[in-house]
Amino acid sequence: MVDFGTAEVTLEMVQASQLGMKAFSAALAVGLTGLASAIAEMTIGSAAVGATAENRDVFGLVLLLTVIPETIVIFGLVVALLLMF
Amino acid sequence: MAGLSSGFATNYIYACTRMRVRRSRLIPREDYLRMLNMSLPEIIRFIGDTSYRPEIDELGTSFSGIDLVEEALSWNLAKEYQKILELVPGDLKYFSLSYLRRWDIQNVVAILRGKMQGVYPGKIKEVQVPAGKLDKVALDRLLTEESPERVVEALKSERFYPTLEKEIGGAMETGSFAHMENELYKGYYARLIEDAKGGVKGGNIFLKYIQLEIDMRNIQTLFRLRTGHVQEDVRDMMIPGGTFSVDELQQIFGLDDRDEFIDALKRRVKMVPLLNALEEIRRLSALHEIEVALTRVQLDQMERISKRYPFSVLPVIVYLEEKKYEVANLRALARGKEAGIPGERLKGYLVM
The missing domain is CATH 1.20.1690 (V-type ATP synthase subunit C fold)
Known part of the structure; x- marks a missing residue:
């Protein structure tokens, strides 16, 4: 049994903990921005499908509009990469 | 997002967007003005190049002239309404x-x-x-x-x-x-x-539309009755459920002077477009012009409310109403041309 009251915190332990926190933050950055993008794209996507159903000519334009929220998750990915490396 | 069924109602967004696109394809004011200078066969050809093409083509062999227009418009309206019922959700x-x-x-x-x-x-x-x-x-x-x-x-x-x-x-x-x-x-x-x-x-948003519709109907009826010099009790002809009570409408109708009547209506109304329209009506004498002005206000106000609640029943109803008036306009144009009424006079009957 480890006695936590007297146990020493070694440098390796601190480094491992830091790495874990970084990985966790990177996961949060990608995960949360992914969720935000999904919500935004869901709304725009429904409207885009509706508009395309009525007028096929707008497909290219609405496709572009639908992927604009994708930038949110790209920012998240960039933040995650900066955190990790 | 009042008016949504639950959570992220994507099907509402889908349906309301389709209604907005359909609305944008209705015949614009400029086309009506152009049609005012056309003859009946030219109008039929013009309508045949719009969303009425399938009906004009289909009925072209059985009908001609004004009958063709009447039938094609009725068929198109019914078909369009049934189609919308198929695509709107819940x-x-x-x-x-x-x-x-x-x-x-x-x-x-x-x-x-x-x-x-x-x-x-x-x-x-x-x-x-x-x-x-x-x-x-x-x-x-x-x-x-x-x-x-x-x-x-x-x-x-x-x-x-x-x-x-x-x-x-x-x-x-x-x-x-x-x-x-x-x-x-x-x-x-x-x-x-x-x-x-x-x-x-x-339902609360739908109720706003119903009250607006009832109010406008009642005001139109009051103007009609005044034009017809009706003196009797009008309570029986009023629709209850609007923002005006039936007794209040009777009281306003009882005012003999036209300006006083309009002032009494204005005192009770809060909508700015309707206030402006009532002021404009003061100088109008023809009943059809008054009716068109009131209808225009109703449509504008509905459009305004539908923008406040973009994913509710209102965009659907705005489209259904505007489509109804488009058909009514085309019918009036065709009938008027058939009867040889000049374009300038016909213009006063169109809701543009």
Whole structure:
């Protein structure tokens, strides 16, 4: 049994903990921005499908509009990469 | 996002966007102005290049001239309304169906009038718009009935049967369906209010539309009655359920001076577009111009509310109403041209 009251915190332990926190933050950055993008794209996507159903000519334009929220998750990915490396 | 059924109602967004796109494809004001200078065959050719093309092509072999326009417009309207009912989801469908029941009343009253005057069923069929709950098959079945009483009997399962049953005797006796029609529409608006208050989500927004519609109808009726120099009690002709009470409307109607009458209306109204329209009406004398001005205000106000609630039943109803007026405009244009009325005069009858 480890006695936590007297146990020493070694440098390796601190480094491992830091790495874990970084990985966790990177996961949060990608995960949360992914969720935000999904919500935004869901709304725009429904409207885009509706508009395309009525007028096929707008497909290219609405496709572009639908992927604009994708930038949110790209920012998240960039933040995650900066955190990790 | 009031008016949504639950959570992220993507199907509402989908349906409302489709309505907005459809609305953007309605005939614009400039085209009406161009059509005012056209002859009837030119108008038919023009309509044939728009969304009415399938109907014009399909009916072109059986009808010609004004009959072709009338039939094509009615067919298109009914088809369009049925299509919209197919694509709107959940609660939107419930409210849209409620709203479209007005066509059932119009169709049934037309059948009753036709039957009473001994009009040939084929001729009555030409004026039918099967856009409500009663579809083509149901209306055809009604047309085969021999007498107005039999028609009423055949409608036993309908919401408006009790009113029909109560009123048909008096209507047959006097030979006028006007009172019965009033009662049917009053019943229709009462049911609409009931549906809106029935606890279905988005009902409060639907109620805003109903109240606006009732108010505008009542104000239009008041102007009509004044123009017709009616002196009697008008309470029976007013639709209850709007922001004006029936007694209040009677009180306003009682004012003899036209300016006083308009001032009394203005004191009660809060909507700025309606206030402006009433001020404009002060200098208008022709009834059709007053009606068009009020209709325009109603459509503008509905559009305004629909922008405040973009994913509710309102974008659907705005489209349905504007489509109705587009058909009415085209019919007025074609009929006017057929009768040789000059374009300048016809312009006053169009809701643009």
